Amino acid sequence: MERFDVTIGTAVEFLRGTWPELQEVRFEIGALPPSPDTTGIPRWHIDREGRRIVLFRIPIERLLPPGHDDAMHRRIAIESAVFRAAAEYVGKDPWEFGPDQG
Template identity: 55%
Template sequence: MAWRRGKTSERAPRRASRHGRHGREGRSSVVRPPLPPLDTRVDRFDLAVGTAAEFLRSAWPELRDVRFEVADMPAATDDDGIPRWTVLPDAGRIILYRLPIERLSHMHRDDDLHRRMLVEGAVFRAAAEYLDRDPWDLGPERFRYF
């Protein structure tokens, strides 16, 4: 049969309306809708450390070049037990240990606000040790309402 130019009277059989050209339209999506962002304890801890560190950097010029780091556990214990943070003034670093701060500290109320206050308190105490000051001197207006 020779190829003919122009319209032909024969039409291809029409597919069902749920199928497209490749037979895929109308099917359910393979990927589910986007999930909400993960909100883990690690993320909340990092956020609390970051916001407290930014507050302290903005209030105290001595802390502007200090690196606040988060580690899971200290390498070793000291005479007082398991340290919550390590201050390295020569290196300009403050290392906060997430697991001792979260698990070994006692809260009188177990909710998100008090967990965040616990972490921020540890950041303030570590920064106070770095500056050789009292933690209440670092941000007295921050605690005015408590």
């Protein structure tokens, strides 16, 4: 669980340094979403009114493809979820979060 928190913190620091619109957004960690939606089990929840993004640890870490359940793939899955959730929040493509893309 500690690695999960550290990985999220590092990704969030990078994003906040790159995209000022994320400075006031709270990134929170939840264990599980309240319930599955029609497209599956959500990895995060966006609350624009509350200016927060909740990342769900168990779906992010546990729903990896077979053969990809090791430390490196878990880290990639966590970082990917942070980037994709932040991109959804600001209405951009995750690939736009590079330092030269702003």
